[in-house]
Amino acid sequence: MLAPEGRVHRRVYTDPDIFAAEMERIYGHAWLYVAHESQLEGAGAFVTAHMGDRPVIVARHTDDEIHVFANRCTHRGMKVCSARRGSKKRFVCPYHGWAFSTDGSLIGIPHGKGYNGKLDPKDPALGLDRVPHVESYRGFVFASRATDGPSLADYLGPMTRAIDNMVDRAPSGEIEMTGGGFRQRYRGNWKLHMENANDLMHASIVHASSVDSAQAVADDLADGAEDHALQMFKGNGLPLEMMDKVEIHGFPGGHSYMGGFYKEGPITQTTDEDPINSSYRSAMIGAYGENRAENIMGWDTFNHLVYPNLILNPKHQQMRLLQPVAVDCTIVHSMCFRLRGAPEEMYQRSVRFLSALNSPASQITTDDIAMFNGIQQALDEADSEWIYLSRGLDHDIAHDDGGEIGEVGTSELPLRAQYAAWRDLMSA
Ligand code: FES
Ligand SMILES: [Fe+2]
Known part of the structure; x- marks a missing residue:
C-alpha cells in the first residue's frame, strides 16, 4: 500500500505512472x-x-x-x-x-x-x-x-461556507475577478503545495527570515505605522503554543480549513481605528444590518482547501489554484477578488496581500517553494521509502460539522484528510 494512514511512500511524489493515474482517477472525477x-x-x-x-x-x-x-x-x-x-x-x-x-x-x-x-x-x-x-x-x-458522482454542492459540502463567506463579504453580494494574477512554476509534485497550505507547524520555522526582519522593522516604527505586509510577515511568527490554539478542520473528501492566526493590527479587521476597516464596516452594516454584518465579517479563518487543487481565503479575498504539469512540476495560479460595493481600498489591500504572499517576489511563498524543490529532489534521490503525516494521529476529534478537528492546530489532520480522499479515489 502506497499511503497507509499516517505515512506515504515516496513514489507517490516521484513516479510518472502514479501521476498519470492521479490525472485519470482524481482529476478525472473531481x-x-x-x-x-x-x-x-x-x-x-x-x-x-x-x-x-x-x-x-x-x-x-x-x-x-x-x-x-x-x-x-x-x-x-x-x-x-x-x-x-x-x-x-x-x-x-x-x-x-x-x-x-x-x-x-x-x-x-x-x-x-x-x-x-x-x-x-x-x-x-x-x-x-x-x-x-x-x-x-x-x-x-x-x-x-465524471460519468456519475455527487452534485457540485454535495461535492463541496462544508466548503460551500467558504464560498458563501467570500461572496457575502461584498456589500452588494457580488464579487468579481477583474485583474490578472500571478503564476509560479515549481519543480515539485502538486500535493506538496496542498500539504503546505494548512500546515501550521511550518510557518514560524520556514518563514523565520521574514518574521525576524519584520519584527526588527516593527520595533523601529511608531505604533500604528505598520503596513499590511509587515503584519503578515509577523503573523507567521506566532509561537507554536499559539499556533496550537488555531482551529484546524479536516473533512471526508479531502477538504480542510484553518482558523485565522493574525492576532494584532488592522489585518485582523477588528479595529475601527483603521479608516478603511471602518468605512467597509459601515457599508456592510448598511447592506446587511449589524448582526448579520458582524457574523459575516467575524468569521475568522484563513486557508480553505477544496480537494484536490483549490485554496480559498475568504477573509482576504484570495484564491490559489494548482495546475499539475508533471509528477515533478506544478504551476500555482494566484488571484484575488474585488468586493463589489466595498471601498476601493479593500481591493487595493487584497492586491497587496496577494503580492506579499503569492508573487514571485514574495518573501513568504518563495520560502515554501524552496521546500517543495528540496523535497522533490530528495525524494527523487533518496533511498528512504516513507514520509510521515502522523502528527496528531489518533487525537483528531469528531466535529458536528461532519468532519474532524485537530486536538491542536499543528496537527497534520489536513494531510491525512487529503490522503484518505486520495486512497478512495485512486483505488476506485
Ligand atoms: S486546423 Fe487545427 S490542427 Fe489543423
Ligand atoms: Fe508557508
Whole structure:
C-alpha cells in the first residue's frame, strides 16, 4: 500500500505512472474550479484553464450557457486558443483554420472539398471534446468529467461556507475577478503545495527570515505605522503554543480549513481605528444590518482547501489554484477578488496581500517553494521509502460539522484528510 494512514511512500511524489493515474482517477472525477462568472459576462466571453493536465476553454455561448471543452483541435491537435481570456464569436485554430463555435462544435473547415466528402463537418465527434458537467456555486464555475458522482454542492459540502463567506463579504453580494494574477512554476509534485497550505507547524520555522526582519522593522516604527505586509510577515511568527490554539478542520473528501492566526493590527479587521476597516464596516452594516454584518465579517479563518487543487481565503479575498504539469512540476495560479460595493481600498489591500504572499517576489511563498524543490529532489534521490503525516494521529476529534478537528492546530489532520480522499479515489 502506497499511503497507509499516517505515512506515504515516496513514489507517490516521484513516479510518472502514479501521476498519470492521479490525472485519470482524481482529476478525472473531481469537480474542478475552472472560472469565475465575472470573467464570463456576455456571449463569447471566455477563459482558458486546465482540468488536471488537460487544457480547456470555458466559454459563455449565445444561449447563455457556460460550456467547457478541450483546448485541442480535432484536426491535428493544435491548441486552439492561447489567450488567457477575452471574447470571441468563434475559435479559429491557428494551424489550418478549422473554426469552432463557443459551445465547441465545429462550424467551418477551410477548403473542405479536399476531403472529397469523406469527412462530414456536421459530425459531432469533430467538435472540441465537451466536458459533460458544468455547474456554478455562487459564481464559482466548476466542471467534472465524471460519468456519475455527487452534485457540485454535495461535492463541496462544508466548503460551500467558504464560498458563501467570500461572496457575502461584498456589500452588494457580488464579487468579481477583474485583474490578472500571478503564476509560479515549481519543480515539485502538486500535493506538496496542498500539504503546505494548512500546515501550521511550518510557518514560524520556514518563514523565520521574514518574521525576524519584520519584527526588527516593527520595533523601529511608531505604533500604528505598520503596513499590511509587515503584519503578515509577523503573523507567521506566532509561537507554536499559539499556533496550537488555531482551529484546524479536516473533512471526508479531502477538504480542510484553518482558523485565522493574525492576532494584532488592522489585518485582523477588528479595529475601527483603521479608516478603511471602518468605512467597509459601515457599508456592510448598511447592506446587511449589524448582526448579520458582524457574523459575516467575524468569521475568522484563513486557508480553505477544496480537494484536490483549490485554496480559498475568504477573509482576504484570495484564491490559489494548482495546475499539475508533471509528477515533478506544478504551476500555482494566484488571484484575488474585488468586493463589489466595498471601498476601493479593500481591493487595493487584497492586491497587496496577494503580492506579499503569492508573487514571485514574495518573501513568504518563495520560502515554501524552496521546500517543495528540496523535497522533490530528495525524494527523487533518496533511498528512504516513507514520509510521515502522523502528527496528531489518533487525537483528531469528531466535529458536528461532519468532519474532524485537530486536538491542536499543528496537527497534520489536513494531510491525512487529503490522503484518505486520495486512497478512495485512486483505488476506485
Ligand atoms: S490542427 Fe487545427 S486546423 Fe489543423
Ligand atoms: Fe508557508
